[in-house]
Amino acid sequence: MLTLLSLSAQAQRLSGKVVDAETGLPVPYASVSVLHSRVGTTSNAEGEFELRQAVLPGKLVVSELSHRTDTVAVASASAVLQVRLKPTAVVLPEVKMGSYTAELIKKAYRQLERTNAQQAYSAAFYRQVTRLDNEPTEIQEMIWHAKSGNTGLAGTAMAQGRYAKKKTVLNFKNFSLYTKKNQISLFKSDTALLKTLLGPNPTELNTLRLLGVTQDGTHQLVEIGFAKKAAPNTEYGSLLIDETTLQVLRYRTVTQALNVRINNPAFKLTNQATTLEWVFRPTPTGGAALLDHIKVDYQATLHRPLRSDMKVQASSFTLLYDGQTKAPADVTYAAAQSGESDLQVIEAMAYNAAFWQNNSAVKRTPLEEAIIKAFEQKGAFGTMLTP
Structure with a gap:
């Protein structure tokens, strides 16, 4: 200390x-x-x-x-x-009999269910970078008022936004939907309908494997790997559970189920894969863990007539900060909407340069130098490039 x-x-x-x-x-x-x-x-x-x-x-x-x-x-x-x-000291996993991993996940799910009503209110800094053939073509940054729980974001309200982009063959309309809408678990009155990994039936659709145990003071953190039984290469990942508090501290999944639709019928996307990761902060009371940050990474191959294939990547990082337990009286939170356009939402807000210059989260997460230089080239436009 x-x-x-x-x-x-x-x-x-x-x-x-x-x-x-x-x-x-x-x-x-x-x-x-x-x-x-x-x-x-x-x-x-x-x-x-x-x-x-x-x-x-x-x-x-x-x-x-x-x-x-x-x-x-x-x-x-x-x-x-x-x-x-x-x-942390790495502990060699003991031989766990039978259904240890499944039972631990069931207990963690019940803990999620018991504490799901505990909400936190914070600011959230969202940054998305799109790359085509490894060249940055678009940046979108937003500051949200965020309501979150122990399974992900529960609602947001736009505070500020800015962007920079180039004219390209492909742009994402609402990539932030992956961050806003996806949850690590769901809750239904009929538990037989739940097919999620973090649910009452974790082995129904998934195979489980104990990856390791680490010691953090008096707490043991158990990492469990999972893969879809029917097609293990299409959906897999891992989760980290505090064996003492049963809080889920990290959930990471790679899936081919979140496919992007493209408007141009002459173009085709293949090899689509999306990686999502939620990280939560533990709470000493054993209540709901606090959502800390979310990462999303999408990769695919774009096929175009008479042109070479193009590598497509979009990645986002969302950091929650300045949290509190009391809901602000002047903020109305909305659930994610599939039809929204991120760029239109950003352009609808009056750009406030001073807001961005003084924002603590932006200062702590500077853009990579290579990205900055990519948008100094001729043809780039957007509010981030405004003097």
Whole structure:
């Protein structure tokens, strides 16, 4: 535990960085939360994080699925805080008899069902990058007011948006739908109808395999792999469950079921595959885990008449930050709509340059230099390129 001394509590802007205690390398997407609360944030790809209005002195709980959770006492925000997380000890899985993995998933599902009504309210930063033959052709960024639960996003309200794009042969109309609409589990009164992995019948359609167990303090994190019985190469993935609290902390799936439809009848998409990953922050109370971030990656091959095939990739990352348990009185959340156009929604909002310049989540997740240079070329347009 790191300890700094202070004289009085006051709200401050706290910046820090999470690194591996052994290698010194940044720890990306680590959970940083205020002790005994549901308020927190996540480190970016470089391990950096920022908490606005942090009440100091105070204590932070810092965790990441491959490292031991640490509690950090902080006195003031006068300097950048460095948190050094120790890697988790890998425990060789014991021989589990029979249906251990299936029973653990059933218990986790029941925990999800019991705590599903516990909602969190936060801001969410969404970034989508489209690439054709590895060349960036489109960026869309949105800030949402987000309502979330222990299975994914439950509703959003648009706050701000911006974009940059080039004229190309293919654009995605509503790629954010994958992020907004998909859930790691469903709940129905007739459980016999549930065919999801995280349900009362996890082995009905899937084969399960124990991938490993890691020790995080007094908690054992169990990773279970799964694959669809009928066609294991078309849908597979893994989930991470805290054996003590039964909270689902990560769910990752690769599927060929989420196919993209294309308007041009002369074009054809093949080899379509979508990877979705949800990561949740554990809560010490054993209630609902908090949605931390969502990743989506789509890849396919585009066939065109008399032209060479083109590699298509669209990827998005959604980071939830500035969370609270009380619903804002002035925000109306809406469920995902299939017919919406992301670009039209962005263009309908008045662009606010100062908003983007001062947004903490945007500052913590800078664009890659190669992407920036790709849109400095002639022919690119959009609000992100406005001086």
